[in-house]
Amino acid sequence: MRMIKKAITWGTVKSPWIIHFNAGACNGCDIEVLDALTPRYDLERVGILKQGSPRHADVLICTGAVTLQTRDRLIQIYDQMSHPKFVIAIGTCACTGGIFDDCYCVTGGIDSVIPVDVYIPGCAVRPESILRAVDTLIAGLQEKKGGEHHEA
């Protein structure tokens, strides 16, 4: 069992696959996530691949304050992901709700619905910070601290 766990951690550290979900963002952070995958920053060169299906992904990248409409979908997507799974909250809205906190249609940050591993504040988050967040997450995994909370 320990061997399998080791293998899974090794695989995740080498090449974490991500899935992106917009829980009610203004598009700014979403575009920056996509931007991190394009030539200037090119996250793919460190083995990070964007996936379409939650079942194929290790890391859930969430942007935006959670609206009432997306809340159930976010939980569903999180449940569909296989273990070990990690969540990165991208942007101030995803961390705390940001300027949309206390709106009648917003439940708050991502952590009001699902557990979050890495928080990246910023409006909008720069692609460099996204690289840093992924780096923090991987470093945390290597120390076998995955699942604990880190501040990027």
Add this chain to the structure above:
Amino acid sequence: MNDNQIVLPIGPQHPSLDEPGSFHITLEGEKVINAVIGVGYNHRGLEKACESKNYIQNLYIIERVCGICSHAHSTAYCMAVEELAGVTVPPRAEYIRVIVAELERLHSHLLWLGVACHEIGFDTMFMYSWRDREKVLDVLAAFGGNRVNYGVNTLGGVRRDLDETILELIVKTLDTLEEEIKLFIDIAMTETTLINRLKGVGKLSREDAIHYGAVGPVARAAGIAHDMRVYEPYGAYREIPVNVITDTHADVYGRTLVRMLETQESIRIIRHCLKSIPDGDITMKVPRRIPAGEVIVRVEAPRGEDVHYLRSNGTDILDRIRVRAPTEANWHGMKHMLEGGYLADVPITIAAIDPCYSCTDRAIVVRSQENTNVMDWKQLRHMSVDYYKKQGIDFAACKL
């Protein structure tokens, strides 16, 4: 629905959609028979949030209606407040607004080209166009201090002045971009695989475009010369000649051409602005309390006509703001565009209007029932006062 038809639900989370939106598509074989579009996942109650903040604070909320056309929204909001306050913006500030607006159009259209090419499997072009988009973002970041919501606008003018280094950077960037965009236009005009893939997809004829109230590149690709910069010039556009780009293809290919040629036009406008920008102040003082009144402002965002309605009541907090983003107007024709097409064309047809769900999702559903009770503002206020009286709170003494 007969036995041959199946309903395919797409979204709200879907690899080809960056934002949450759901589509229920009825298929007969490969053909789309019916499409039901569900938006509203991004509704954050932004207009209501604006009613509890003052005018300056609202500027930051309005800028976050959408992360891509943020400058268009904040320009419309600033223009509305300035109109109500009776403030004239200094000419230099108006020129700076136009320069930023056109830079925004450049980056938005390059972004769209990348996303559209990604939808049809042309990933090389996606990478090329996003690589060049970074250059525009560098300029915006150098000028505004942020890559996405640059916060250049303020009530009564702009927050930052163009200095020599920024001017040099803009000129240099435009020169390199012009070459790259020439290549993109060349590819769009001559690449047979691209043309065959896009021609005849997502048709919206001139009559239909008028019927469904399409705006922006979708309308212009159907041959309607509808551009707020020309139709109803505002700010510095009153002095700058703008050529409206139209096309007669009335399909996704036409929209591609319109957007690509518009980037060239944007470069020309920015160059014209840099040459003729007047000297002087960049901001005027706007009073904290805005006189009562209501105003509608129309601005040409990268995606089309952006309408802002604002009602003030003489205090430093506004009464009501309504944002009609361009995507909202273009959604109405979407059902028509999808029906009769093929399933494989659905992603590109949706992408072709350059949908921005966060812009759209502030719609109010009006249910058409016979006993619908339409109330005006006064009646609504009386109702709320009565409601709170029953709860033991008396608001009647408060004067708004």
